[in-house]
Amino acid sequence: MPKIYFIDVTNRDGVQTANLGLSKLEKTIINIYLNEMGIFQSEFGFPTTRHESAYLQANLELAAIGVLQPIRLSGWLRAIVSDVETAFRFVPDIRHLNLSISTSAQMISGKFREEKKREDIVEMMIDAVEAAKALGTESIGVNAEDASRTDMDFLIEFASAAKEHGAQRFRYCDTLGYDDPFTIYETVKTLAENVGIPIEVHCHGDLGMAVANSVAGAKGAIDGGQDAYINTTLNGMGERAGNADLVATILAVTKSKGFAGRYRLGKRINLKKAWKISKFASYAFGVPVPINQPGVGANAFAHSSGIHADGVLKDPENYELYDLAELGRGEPEFVETGREICSGEYGGISGFRHIMGKMAITFDDSAKAGEILELVRYANVEAQKPLIEDELLFIAAYPQIAKKLLTLSPLE
Ligand SMILES: [Zn+2]
16 A cells, blocks of 8 residues: 655745744754655755755765664755746755645636646646756656646646656645645545556645645555645744644544554654654744644643543543653653743853753863854854753764755855
8 A cells, every 4th residue: 555754845835934934053053854754755945045055065964974864855946947947046955845836727827818728837847857866866746736726637748747747746735735635635535546656745824734634645646546745834833824734734634534553654663753843843832732732732631620631530441542751741841930041142251161061061172162162152143042952062072064954155
């Protein structure tokens, strides 16, 4: 039976969320956590965007030295030859790409203003795929933007052309969150059967169905005989109403009535990292996790009504579908209630030594301590909030890579 994989797009689609953003160090920590969690791929950024170059190269270096292994790091760009060339110029070590172009009549006429016809769209995509192959890309996903508003015949033609020219995956983008579980199941199944290519489902929550649609779409791909790749973001961050939440989608695929025990995951997921990764995303984006968020919300395992409390005390399975420990919850967390010394962009050496000392990191060499402190200051300039322990530990462990992450040189 085909398998289900997860491709997290927080560092690409999540950071497109209006009014919000992530520092390059925060994006890196997210890649590290996704890797620890067993996520197949992180769409880690925009290789054609100049200020991403140093971050992307630095993360590819982390992959080369085994820190970001086995997760696959993929860049996202428009399916345009010049963009593919720019990506390789800015990020020479990039090897996995997702190439995107709009396919719906609405977008072709509304965005390209009648200057492009369907044949032109297919041709642009083919040229971009060929350019990516020629420059050494190892895996290519071709994205149909606004696929849910695209005629089925054209989608089949487009995806078939992508496959014929060497794309490994086809991304079905429900860009506006227009699908429902029934339509996406049918559409993705038809595509899988007619094109014979693994399918990524990329769902948005404008109608509140991003997770449901992702699961239904994945089932469509598998029933059509193909592997399914589900696109997710941490805490469902993303444009407008957001994307499918990673933790909720994993829970849906592994715990729901029709899925539990029936479908195979391409990689073993360590759900125990759910609590940590969700909390970090919330801190990094500055957006609280809703109390009723599946699995990781404050109320996900809270019971107050008499009947429920009595039932769960007798046997948690009376009112809980899954155990809190499975999500990495239940461990005590240390919260500072008194004096606090935290990192900052204007921090000094004694405060820094104090913070690092609490994590049992000491520096015999004061030049080394000064160098790490300087990097921590720069990281604070970018994040505009105190760094968490894992960020400080990362900088102390990989100062040379941290230096690259923190390099934001504007063009001359
Ligand atoms: Zn999207």
